[in-house]
Structure formats: structure tokens, C-alpha cells
Amino acid sequence: MAPFVHDFEHGNKDAKDLLGGKGANLAEMTNLGIPVPPGFTIDTDACRAYLAAGAMPESLAAEVDEHLATLEGKAGRRLGDADDPLLVSVRSGAKFSMPGMMETVLNVGLNDESVEGLATQTGNDRFAWDSYRRLLQMFGKTVLDLEGERFEDAMDAIKKAKGVTGDLDLDTDDLRDLVAAYKVIIREDSGAEFPQDPKAQLMGAVEAVFNSWNSDRAVLYRRRERIPSDLGTAVNVQAMVFGNRGMDSGSGVAFTRDPSTGAVGVYGDYLQNAQGEDVVAGIRNTLTLADMQRIDTKSYDDLIAIMAQLEAHYRDMCDIEFTVENGKLFMLQTRVGKRTAGAAFRIAVDMLDAGLISEDEALQRVTGDQLAQLMFPHFAHDGAQALLTKGMSASPGAAVGKAYFTSEAAVAAAEDGTPVILVRRETNPDDLHGMVAAQGILTSRGGKTSHAAVVARGMGRTCVCGAEQLEVDVRGKKFTAPGGIVVKEGDTISIDGATGEVFLGEVPVESSPVVQYFEGEIDPDAEDADPIVRSVHRLMQVADRVRHLRVRTNADTAEDAARARRFGAEGIGLCRTEHMFLGERRALVERLILAEGPEEVQAVLDELLPLQRGDFVKIFEAMDGLPVTVRLLDPPLHEFLPSLTDLSVKVALNEAKGEVNEHDDILLAAVLHLHEQNPMLGLRGVRLGLVIQHLFQMQTQAIMEAAAIVATKGAAVTAEIMVPLVGSVNELALIRQEIDYAVHEARVARSVHFDHKVGTMIELPRAAVTAREIATVADFFSFGTNDLTQMVWGFSRDDVESSFFSEYLEKGIFPASPFETIDRDGVGRLVRIAAWEGRETKPDLKLGVCGEHGGDPESIHFFHESGLDYVSCSPFRVPVARLEAGRAQVMESQGNAG
Numbered sequence: 001m002a003p004f005v006h007d008f009e010h011g012n013k014d015a016k017d018l019l020g021g022k023g024a025n026l027a028e029m030t031n032l033g034i035p036v037p038p039g040f041t042i043d044t045d046a047c048r049a050y051l052a053a054g055a056m057p058e059s060l061a062a063e064v065d066e067h068l069a070t071l072e073g074k075a076g077r078r079l080g081d082a083d084d085p086l087l088v089s090v091r092s093g094a095k096f097s098m099p100g101m102m103e104t105v106l107n108v109g110l111n112d113e114s115v116e117g118l119a120t121q122t123g124n125d126r127f128a129w130d131s132y133r134r135l136l137q138m139f140g141k142t143v144l145d146l147e148g149e150r151f152e153d154a155m156d157a158i159k160k161a162k163g164v165t166g167d168l169d170l171d172t173d174d175l176r177d178l179v180a181a182y183k184v185i186i187r188e189d190s191g192a193e194f195p196q197d198p199k200a201q202l203m204g205a206v207e208a209v210f211n212s213w214n215s216d217r218a219v220l221y222r223r224r225e226r227i228p229s230d231l232g233t234a235v236n237v238q239a240m241v242f243g244n245r246g247m248d249s250g251s252g253v254a255f256t257r258d259p260s261t262g263a264v265g266v267y268g269d270y271l272q273n274a275q276g277e278d279v280v281a282g283i284r285n286t287l288t289l290a291d292m293q294r295i296d297t298k299s300y301d302d303l304i305a306i307m308a309q310l311e312a313h314y315r316d317m318c319d320i321e322f323t324v325e326n327g328k329l330f331m332l333q334t335r336v337g338k339r340t341a342g343a344a345f346r347i348a349v350d351m352l353d354a355g356l357i358s359e360d361e362a363l364q365r366v367t368g369d370q371l372a373q374l375m376f377p378h379f380a381h382d383g384a385q386a387l388l389t390k391g392m393s394a395s396p397g398a399a400v401g402k403a404y405f406t407s408e409a410a411v412a413a414a415e416d417g418t419p420v421i422l423v424r425r426e427t428n429p430d431d432l433h434g435m436v437a438a439q440g441i442l443t444s445r446g447g448k449t450s451h452a453a454v455v456a457r458g459m460g461r462t463c464v465c466g467a468e469q470l471e472v473d474v475r476g477k478k479f480t481a482p483g484g485i486v487v488k489e490g491d492t493i494s495i496d497g498a499t500g501e502v503f504l505g506e507v508p509v510e511s512s513p514v515v516q517y518f519e520g521e522i523d524p525d526a527e528d529a530d531p532i533v534r535s536v537h538r539l540m541q542v543a544d545r546v547r548h549l550r551v552r553t554n555a556d557t558a559e560d561a562a563r564a565r566r567f568g569a570e571g572i573g574l575c576r577t578e579h580m581f582l583g584e585r586r587a588l589v590e591r592l593i594l595a596e597g598p599e600e601v602q603a604v605l606d607e608l609l610p611l612q613r614g615d616f617v618k619i620f621e622a623m624d625g626l627p628v629t630v631r632l633l634d635p636p637l638h639e640f641l642p643s644l645t646d647l648s649v650k651v652a653l654n655e656a657k658g659e660v661n662e663h664d665d666i667l668l669a670a671v672l673h674l675h676e677q678n679p680m681l682g683l684r685g686v687r688l689g690l691v692i693q694h695l696f697q698m699q700t701q702a703i704m705e706a707a708a709i710v711a712t713k714g715a716a717v718t719a720e721i722m723v724p725l726v727g728s729v730n731e732l733a734l735i736r737q738e739i740d741y742a743v744h745e746a747r748v749a750r751s752v753h754f755d756h757k758v759g760t761m762i763e764l765p766r767a768a769v770t771a772r773e774i775a776t777v778a779d780f781f782s783f784g785t786n787d788l789t790q791m792v793w794g795f796s797r798d799d800v801e802s803s804f805f806s807e808y809l810e811k812g813i814f815p816a817s818p819f820e821t822i823d824r825d826g827v828g829r830l831v832r833i834a835a836w837e838g839r840e841t842k843p844d845l846k847l848g849v850c851g852e853h854g855g856d857p858e859s860i861h862f863f864h865e866s867g868l869d870y871v872s873c874s875p876f877r878v879p880v881a882r883l884e885a886g887r888a889q890v891m892e893s894q895g896n897a898g
Contacts, residue, residue, distance in 0.1 A: 001059070002045065003063060004042055004043055004045060004046040004049075004057060004059065004060050004063055005040055005041070005042050005043070005046075005060070005063040005064060005066070005067045006018075006019065006023075006027075006040060006041050006043060006067075007038075007039075007040045007067060007070060007071075008023075008026050008027045008030040008036065008038065008039055008040065008041070009027070009030055009031065010027070011023060011024055011026075011027030011028075011041065012024065012027055012028050012031065013025055013027070013028035013314075015027070016095045017044065017095055017231075018043045018044055018045065018234075019041045019043055019044075019093070019234050020041070020043075020044060020092075020093035020094050020095055020233060020234030020236075021093055021094065021095055021096065021097055021335055022091060022092075022093030022234070022236055022333055022335070023041035023043075023093050023234045023236050025333065025334050025335055026039065026041070026236060026238070026333065027041070028313075028334075029310075029331055029334060032309070032313065034306055034309070034310075034331050035328075035329060035330050035331060036330065036331050036332075037238050037239040037240070037241050037330055037332070038071055038074040038075060038238070038239050039071060039088070039236060039237050039238030039239060040067040040068075040070075040071060040236075040237055041093070041234050041235070041236050041237075042060070042064070042206060042234060042235040042236075042237070043234050044094075044095070044231060044232040044233065044234050045232075046060055046210075046235075047210050047213060047232035047233050047234065047235070048230070048232040050207070050210045051210065051213065051214070051232065056203070056206075056207065061203065064202070064203070064206075064237075065199075067237075068202075068237070071086070071088075071237070071239060072086055074239075075239045079109045079198045079199070079202070080109055080111065080114055080197070080198035080199070081114065081117065082113040082114055082116075082117045083117045083120070083121070084117060084121045085109055085110065085114035085117055085118055085121075085198075086109060086239060086240075087107050087108060087109040087110060087118075087131070087239075087240040088108050088109055088202065088237050088238060088239055088240055089104065089105070089106045089107075089108065089236075089237070089238050089240055090104065090105045090106075090108055090202065090205035090206060090209060090235060090236070090237055091104045091209070091235070091236045091238070092104065092209045092212060092213075092233045092234070092235060092236075093233060093234045093235070093236050094213075094227075094231060094232070094233040094234070095231050096225070096227050096231075097335055097338065098218060098221050098222070098225075098227070099338070099451065099454045099455055101212075101215070101217050101218040101221045101429055101432070102209060102212040102213060102215070102218055102233055103142045103205075103208050103209050103211075103212040104138070104142070104209075105135070105138045105139055105142050105143065105201075105205040105208065105209075106131075106134060106135065106138060106240065106275060107131045107132070107134055107135035107138075107240060108135065108139075108198065108201045108202050108205055109198040109201065109202070110131060110132045110135050110198075111196040111197075111198065112196060113196075114198075115128050115129060115131075115132045115179075116128075118131065122245060124245060124246060125172040126171060126172045126175060127242065127244055127245045127246065129172055129175035129176055129178075129179060130175050130244055131242065131244065132175075132179050133175055133178045133179050133182060134275065135201075136151075136179060136182040136183065136186065136194060137151040137182060139186075139194065139201065139204070139205070140182065140185065140186050140189075140190070140194075142205070142208050142212075143204045143205055143207075143208040144186065144189075144190045146185065146186065146189045146190060147189070150185050150189065151182060151185060154178065154181040154182060154185065155167075155178060157181075158170065158174055158177060158178055158181070162174060168273060182194075202237070206235050206237075209233060209235045210232075210233070210235070212233070213232055213233045217429050217430060217432045217433075220432055220433060220436070221432055223809065223810075223812070223815065224436060226815060226816070226858075229812065238332070241323045241325045241330045241332075242275070242323070242325050243271070243273070243274050243275050243323040243324060243325065244273050244274055244275050245273075245325055245326055246273060246326070247272050247273050248296065248324070248326055248327050249272070249273060249323075249324050249325050249326055249327075250270055250271055250272040250273060250274055250292070250295075250296075250323070250324050251270075251271055251274050251275055251321075251322070251323045251324070252268055252269055252270035252271065252286075252289070252292065252321075252322055252323075252324075253268055253269055253319070253320065253321050253322075254266060254267065254268030254269075254289060254303065254307060254319075254320045254322065255267045255268060255317060255318070255319055255320070255337050256307045256308070256310065256311040256317050256318045256320075256337075257311075257317045257343070257347060258343065259317070259319075259337055259338065259339045259340065259343055259457060260339075260340050260342075260343060260393055260394065260395065260396060260457075260497075260498075261340070261342060261343055261346065261396075261532075262317075262339065262340075262342060262343035262344070262345070262346030262347045262350070262531075262532070262535075263346070263531075264350070266289055266304060266307065267289070268288075268289045268320075269286035269287070269288070269289075269447040269450075270286060270287045270288070270289060270291065270292040271286050271287065272287070272295065275323075286446075286447045286466075289303075296324060296327065298327065299324045299327060299328075299329045302329045303320075303322060303329055306320075306329075306331060307320060310334050312356075314334075314336060315351060315356040315357055316336045316337075316347070316351065316365070317336065317337045317339060317343075317347050318334050318335070318336065318337055319333075319334065319335050319336070319337030319338065320333065320334045321333040321334075338454055338457050339457060340373075340395055340396055340457050341366075341369075341370035341371070341373040341374050341396075342374055342396060342532040344365060344366050344367075344370050345366050345370070345371075345374070345532055345535035345536050345539060346531050346532050346535045347365070348362040348363075348365035348366055348535065348539065349362060349534070349535040349538050349539065350535075351365075352538075359542045359546075360546075360890045360893070360894070362539060362542065363539055363542050363543060363546070363883075363886055363887055363890050364887060364890060364891070366539060366883070367857060367883075367884075367887070368857035368860070368880035368881070368883050368884040368887075369857055369880075371514075371536065371879060371880050371883050372877070372880050373397070374512060374514040374532065374536065375512055375514050375515050375518075375876065375879070376397055376398070376512060377398055377509035377510060377511060377512060378397075378398050378498070378509060378510055378511075378512050378513075379398045379494065379496050379507045379508070379509055379510070380507070380508045380509055380510035385494070385503040385504070385505065385507050386485075386503060386504040386505065387501060387502070387503055388470070388481040388482070388485060388487070388493070388502045388503060388504050389467050389469040389470055389481055389482060389502050390467070390499070390500045390501050390502065391442070391443075391444075391464040391465055391466045391467030391468070391470075391500045391502065392447055392453075392464065392465045392466040392467075392500050393464065393496075393497055393498055393499055393500040394447075394450075394452065394453035394456060394457070394463040394464060394465040394466075394497060394500075395441075395453060395456040395457045395461060395462055395463035395497045396462065396496075396497040396498035397440070397461070397462035397497045397498070398462065398494070398495075398496060398497075398507070398509050399421060399438075399439040399440025399461075399462035399494065399495050399497070400419060400421075400439065400492065400493075400494045400506050400507060400509075401418070401419035401420045401421040401438065401439045401440065401492065401493070402418055402419065402420060402421065402489075402490050402491065402492055402493075403421050403423045403442075403479070403487055403488070403489060403490070403491050403492075403493050404420050404421070404422060404423065404434075404438075404489055404490075405422075405423050405424070405472070405473075405474045405477050405478075405479075405489055406434065406474065407422065407430070407431045407432075407433055407434025407435070407437075408434070409434075409477075409489065410422045410434040410437050410438050411433055411434055411437045413437075414437035414438070415437075419439045420437060420438045420439055421438060421439060421440045421441070421442055421493055421495060422434045422435060422437075422438040422440075422441050422442070423442045423443075423472060423479055423487075423493075424441070424442075424443050424444075424452070424472065424474070425443065425444050425445050425472045425474065426443050426444075426445040426446045426450060426451070426452065427441065427443060427446075427450075427451050427452040427455070428451060429451065431452075432455065435452075435455060435456065435461060438461065439461075439462065440461060440462035440463060440464075440495045440497065441456050441461055441462070441463040441464075442463075442464050442467060442470075442493070442495050442502060443463075443464070443465045443466065443467065443472075444466070444467050444468055444469075444470040444471070444472045444479070445465075445466060445468065446465045446466055447465060447466050450465055450466075452465050453465050456497075462495060462496075462497035463495075463497050464495045464496070464497060464500050464501075464502060467500070467502055469481065469482050470502075477489035481502075481504075485504065487504065491504075492504075492505055492506050493505070494506060494507035513530045513532070513533050514532070514533060514536055517533045517536065517537065518566060518567045518568070518879055519563075519566055519567075520566055524536075524537035524538075525537075539883070540568075540879065540882060540883060542886060543882055543883045543885065543886025543887065544568070544882060544886065545886075546886050546889045546890060546893075547882065547885040547886040547888070547889045548864065548885070548889050549860070549863065549864050549868065549869070549870060549871060549885035549888065549889070550570045550571070550869060550870035550871075550885075551568065551569060551570055551870065551871060551872075551873070551878055551881045551882050551885060552569055552570055552571040552572055552573030552574075552627070552629075552848065552850075552870050552871070552872040552873075553567075553569035553571075553572055553573065553872060553873065553874065553875050553878055554572070554573060554574040554575075554576075554850060554854075554872050554873060554874055554875075555569075555572050555574075555575060555619070555875065556575055556576050556577075556579040556580070557579075557615075557618075557619070558618035558619050558621070558622040560875055561619050561622040561623055562622045563875045564875035564878055565622065565623065565624075565626070567875055567876070567878040567879055568878050568879060568882050569626075569875065569878045570626060570627075570870070571623065571626040571627035571628065571629070571718070571870070572619070572623060572626070572627070572628040572629055572872070573629050573782065573848050573849075573850045573854070573870060573871070573872020574629060574631055574722075574782070574850035574872050575619060575628060575629065575630045575631065576631055576634070577612070577630060577631060577632060577633055577634075577699060578633055578634055578635050578639075580611070580612060580615050581608075581633075581640060582640075585608070585611060586640055588604055588607055588608055588611075589637070589640040590640065590667070591604045592604040592605070592608075592692070592695075593637055593640070594666060594667070598693060601692070601693065601694070602694065605694055605695065605698040608698060608702075609698050609701060609702050609705075610702075612698070612699060612702035612703075613702040613705050613706045613709075614706075615702075615706075616630070616702055616703050616706030616707070617706040617709050617710060619706075620706055620707060620710040620715070620717050620719075621710055621715065624715060624716070625715060625716030625717065625718060626718065627718040627720055628717075628718065628719060628720065629720040629721075629722050629759075629780075629782060629848075629850070629872075630699075630703050630719070630720065630721055630722060631722045631723075631724050631761065632689060632696050632699050632700075632721065632722065632723055632724065633688055633689070633695065633696070633699065633724075634684060634685050634688075634724040634725065635684055636680070636682055636683055636684040636688075637683065637688070647664065647667060647668045648668065650664055651664050651665060651668050680787075680790075680796070684724075684725060685723075685724040685725025685726070685761075686723050686724060686725050686726050686731045686732070686735055686760075687725065687731075689723070689735050689738070690731065690734060690735065694738075696723070696735055696738055696739065697738045697739070697741065697742045698742075700721055700738070700739045700742035700743060700746075701742045701745065701746055703719055703721060704719065704742065704743050704746035704747070704750075704756065705746050705749070705750060707719045707746075707752075707756075708746060708747075708750035708752040709750075711752050712750070712752060719756050719757075720756070720757040720758075720759060720779075720780060721739055721756065721757070721758050721759070722758075722759050722760060722761060722780075722782055723735050723736075723739075723758070723759070723760045723761070724760070724761045724763070724784070725761065725763060725764065725787075726760040726761070726762075726764070726767055726774065727764045727766040727767050728766070728770070729770065729773040729774045729776065729777055732760055732774060732777045732778060733777050736758050736777055739758050740758070743756050757779035757780055757846075758777075758778065758779055759778045759779050759780030759781060759782060759846070760774060760778050760781065760782075761781075761782050761783070761784040761787075761850070762774075762781050762782070762783045762784065762788065762830075762831075762834050763783070763784030763785075763786075763787035763788045763791070764787070764788070764791055765788070765791055765792060765830060767834070768788070768830035768831070768833055768834040769830070769833060769834075771833065771834035771835075771837040771838040771841075772837040772838070772840060772841050773841075774838070775837070775838040775839075775841035775842045775845055776841055776842070778838075778842075778845070779845070779846065780845060780846035780847070780848070781834060781835070781838055781845065781846070781847050781848070782847075782848045782849065782850045782872075783831055783834070783847075783848070783849040783850070783851065783868075784850060784851050785822060785827060785831070785849055785851030785852070785853045785854075785859075786819065786851040786852055786853075787851075788827055788830065788831075788851070789818050789819055789823065789827050789851075792823070792826050792827050792830065793818060793823070793826070793827075795818075797819055805817060816858075819852065820852070820853075820856060821853070821856050821858045821859055822853045822856070822858070822859040822862050822863075824862055828862055828866075831849075831862075831863075831866055832866050835847050835866050835867055835868065839867075846869050847867065847868045847869050847870075848868060848869055848870040848871065848872060849863055849868060849870075849871050849872065850872040852873070853871075854871035854872045854873040854877075854881065855871070855873030855874060855877030855878075855880060855881055857880065857884045860881055860884040860885055860888060861884065861887075861888045861891070864885060864888035864889065864892065865888070865892070871885070
């Protein structure tokens, strides 16, 4: 049987599946000769075995003992030794970074005897007792699952009795008292004494880390980040080095580049006389690395050299945790660091320009979701806003919302549709659900490497940290800003994650520089161009050069079409004609419905024809020869009439007053005649064209006459006519006869010849499974994945998303809404079947998608894999689709090369 435990010397950075990210990188640094405290990793196989059986694997304890003995030999100390004890840390480490979501226990091995030995050996009583109280607090909360506030309250009581505010103001006697108080809490709340056996502490901590894989916050984080739930976590057991041994010691977190902007430089936080958890938790405001350089020049210089080595080795920005013990630097962790969207683009291009990575690698370092974040609006400052304070710019963006001071309140408000800013002194992993619900996060403590900052950057949330001028009163549901300004729960504030500014009230927003670039308002090659804009431009060029999948837009007006072209759209994949019948034209549709006999119907169609033709002329002109796919009328006719309820009430009131309104009576009769129990499964789409004579013929005539008008002006036109809701090849064949006749008539009338295509939307399961037959009549398929998803799942989107979808997501029935990301196994399988069988019949059959999935990054990869020719999405999502189409091509190329 393969071993479960591995010394750091026996791994490398590519072993993340087995050793987790932290363990793999500790092994890599060890083998690079970087100063890493010795240790070993209990692998993810052990975690999965534990979670499956509910008990530790039989061989694990013996393996831990064996590797612990090796560790003791390297350290020259034994775990639990009364005179010179070895202490270890027990830390989680999954394959994918999940900052703060799982557990850590430090100082494992201390007990009532060894704390005295540690004090004697180090000559520092305060340090020893501070380490012991930390172990009790972390063990109680993490391993025994006790309420963390019990320990915090005990700490606050001792500080209050002594009349001090800071942890460092407590002396050795105070810490002894705190240890005694913590022991009482453990005994009272758990029913047992704190275990004095160091190995019992160790295995208890390992088990707690395994269990934390399925904690509520870890499950929520994985679901949000799309991390598989069956990976499990590794556990890293490592000799402790102590940042809390005095003022020549400390702990810190650093980045090799600015994680907010991507700028070259060294960024991080440092705390003297502190352990690493103090830095990440944000309970004390940190010093900068410039302060560290002044305080401890040698350790700083060593840190800078190691950071340069790691960035060159990993060829990426690195996130580093370190500890200085009595002037000696140790590295505790490195990983490819989380960064903001803007930083991701800038760093990728910087690494590309430096020759460290290829264009393909650079493209893989950014995502469509990150590009979408960069397209969000920014604050438009005009000096009129009341600036409350300024903190650290932890994660950029412009967020406006009402202040809420607990995660529970934030979630409740967000569920009611209220935009929320979560305000905390500092966040902790239990605040994840509130952070997910919020538009932005504001904390009065912590730095750029605090929990709030790291998690916010990973989620793309706006965040301002360390706004220390704010006095946050969580229990009083308020904060006080300089000048005595009080902001209460429910008051509106605005936070700027790029500048760290916090404003009272709502600040107006403006389009982002990246949107201005896509609109052609910013020259990315100008000397003063924003470096992030330049980076976006560079990687968009790469994506456009490599991608196979074309990108069209969903546009119903010339204005939308023109904007989409500026954003890089290569045609219109969906032009919905029903939007052309709204407003003043609704009265014509009403007349069409009420028409008696073919002559009245034709009279209305004759009035509609020039109006439709005019719309299409503008759209064809805007697209200037790019393909335009026009969907003929799709929705049921009742959508153009007053609601049955409103009209019934109106007629009833007329009758009650003794009044007669013949038009209302006729209209009510028509509505009753058209009324359907489920209109989305009734008289709509191709069925309208078959029932209302000449309707689709009129629309086709308008399309082709518009094409002729534009063509006679010397412009190119590519018209594609799409028939919706086809379930049978016979439906499409009958309608195509009408369409082809109308095309012929338009050509003769205008003396212009040009090709046209007729296709259909594949949005019914029957259409998908009979695609072989339908392709005999169709020139192209466009997958209408919105309706196809509804039909396959039996969901009515308008109903289910607001009722039970949240519960389905929480229970993991699906990882994401199937209306947002394509359901590969169900809906996706039908897409593959239809694509395959359609091209078996007609090899040159054009395939596209025009549902909302066309702008979803993950879905775009699926459509690329399925061999589609294009995706179509809203104008705003066109750049996202272009980027992801390029990334999909690169991933396929890398897979083929591998």
C-alpha cells in the first residue's frame, strides 16, 4: 500500500494532487535550499480515506510516529520533552488555495511541563506562556469545536482588569492567568481536560484539519470557486519557528508584486513579536516591509533575495509567509498569489515581455471573469462626496450599498435585494457567507494580506482594509468616522477599492478605462495609457489571433449592433424581431390578432412591412457585411395584449357602470381565445408562422428588401433567417417554402441577387435528437440554450430561480445554475448529439449558440470542444467571449501537444 506520509525532501511543486498546494511548495522550497523548518505532509489520500470511513487509516499513526522521529532528529529536540521541547504546527493544504477556510493549530506539543522547559531554554518566560495560551485557544476552537468568543472574552477581561488595550501589554503573570482561564473554559465547555499528551494533541489536530474540509465555510468556498468536493486536504506537520520570541522576531506575509495593481515591487505586512496568525487575522495593524528593512535589515535583505528566487523559479507572482526567529529568517509557505483582475492582466504581460512565459501561457493566466470585472463601472468623483476616511486599497472596484455589521444581517438584506457593504473590525473565515452576499467589504483592521483582502481579491469583491480611523461597534450596529460622523446599519456608503477611500452616501459611477478602450476612446499604445488597459489590449490581440470560435452578438437595434462591433463582435447571432413590435407598434399586432379574414390580416401585414424593413436597413448598415441572423417572431401572441386579469376587471367595471365598450369586449374575447395554461409550450415560434398566414413571409420580405436597399448602396449584406421552436423537419420544410418564395419575390422586385441562408433554433429536445433529418432542410443550427435548458430540466426559469434554486445549489445538486453555465451532462449532451448528427447529414452545416450561455466563460469552453462555429452573446460580454475562445483554443492545443 502506498504511504500516507511524506517528508518535505520527497516531494515537489508538481505533486499538488497528493501533497496539496502547501505541502508541494514546501517540498519545492526545501529542495531549492531555501531555509524551511523541517516537516512532513500527510497526504490527500489519507484525508479521503478518513472521510470515507469516519476513522483514521490503520497505518497512519505508525507512519506519523516514524516521520515524527525523523523530524525530531533534524530538529535536535523531541515532541513533549520537558526540558527542550519540539513544538510543531499542524496546517491544512488543499490542491487549490482556500485561504482561511480550513484549520490550523500552532504550538502543538506544549503542556504544563514543557512550557516551563521552553521558558528555561529560551530564557523568555513571557514567550513560553504566550505560546501556551495560543495553543489552548486554537485547540479549543479548532479541535474541540468550542465557541471562539469565550476565549476572546477571557482575554478582554484580563486586559480590562489590568487597564491595557494591547496583547503585548500583558506580562508573564497575566499570561499564566490567561492559560488557567482557558483551561477552565475547555473543561467546562468540552467536559474534559486539555490533553497533556503531545501525540494526542497532534493526532487531534490532524483529525480536526481533515474534518474542516467539510466545514460550512469550506463547502461554501468550494462551491463558489468551483473546486471539486472530493479532493480532500493534505496536512502539513512542521517544526515551529517563533515570531513571538521578542522584538527581534516577527512574522509576515509578502507578495513579489502588488496583488492589487500588478506593479513591480515588494508588498507585504510584518508584525514584530507575533505569530503568523496575527498577521492574517488582522487583529493588529501591521507594519510595512519598508519598516521591516529599518528594523531588521539582514532579515529583510534575505527575504528580498528569496522572493526574487521564487518568482523566477515559479515564473509568476508569489505569495509568501515567513517568520523571523531571533534574527533568522524562515520561509513557511509560498504559492502563486491571488491577485485582482487588473493585476492578473498586467503580471501576465510583464512575464511575457520578460521572456519568462509564452503567449499561450500568458493567455492562460487570465480569465473572462477577470475581464468582466475590469469592465465594471468606477466612481465618478466630482468633489461633492463626503470622504469619511481612507484605508488600504485591498481589492479594486466601486461598491455602493447599505452598511451591515454582521454576516447574518448582510445575507438577510441581500436576499431582499438590498445592495450591501459588509463592515467589520476584521473578517474571519466564518464571515464568508456575508462576504459572498456583499457588494464590498470594509474593515478597520488588517492589511493587504489580511483574510478580508485575500478572500475579496479571490472573489472579485471590492475591499478596503485597515481603515483604522473608523471605530466599528458591531454590537451597536454602527461605526464612527473622524469628526464624530456616525454611520448606522442601513445607511448608504460607497467604497473605492482602488484608492481605499470611503464615502458617505452614494457616489455616482462612470465607465471603466477598459470599457473606454473597447469603445475606442482610449489609445492603448499611448505613452500615458493605463498599464492594465495596455495589458488587456495585448492579450486580446493574442486571443483573437489563436481562436477558432467566432464571436457574434445578440442585438435587436442598430445602436446595440454598433456597440457590439466596437467590442469586437463578428456578426449578429440573434436579432429578435418581437422587440420590433413593441411600443406604438403594439396596436398593429393587436389589429392583426383581431383581424377577421385574410384581407384584414394582409392589410395589417402591409402596414408592418415598411416598419420592419426600416429596422433591418439600420441593422444591416451597422453590421456592414457581417452576418446577421434574424429570428422570426417567437413569443406567444398574448404577450402583445393586455393581461387577462386586467382586461377582465376593466370589462367588469364597464358592466357595473352600465357602460359598453365594444373594443374591450372584443379584445377580452380574443384574449380568452388565445389563453393557454402554459403559453411557452403553446402557439409560438414556427407554429405562429404556420397558423397566421403570410406572417413569416412578410418578415422575410422585410429582411430581404432591407438587404437589397443596403446592397444597392454598395454595402455587403449577409442575411440569415432563423425559424424558432422547430420540433419537426416537416415544420421547417413548410415554412422554408414560404421564406424562399418571399426571397425570390424580393429579388425580382429589387432586381438584386444575393444569397441567403435559412436555419433553425435547436431549443427543443426533439429537434436535438432528430437533427439528422432537420439538417436536410436547414443551412444552419443555432442552439437556443435558454429554452433547451428549461425543456430538458422541466424548469420554468421565472419560477424556479426565485424558489428552490438556492437550496439546490446548497445541496450540491448542481454546481452552478444551469441557466448560467451549460449543463454538460444533460443539455450539453443534446448539443453534442445535434451538432454531430447535423454535420453527418450536411458537413458544412454552420453551428452556433445564441442563449445566454454564449457569454459564460465555462460554457464557451464546452462549445469550443463541441465543434461549434460561433457563440453569440450580449454586447457587453463580447470581449469576454473573445478572450475565453482564445483560451479554449490554447487549452486544446496544449492537450493535443501533451
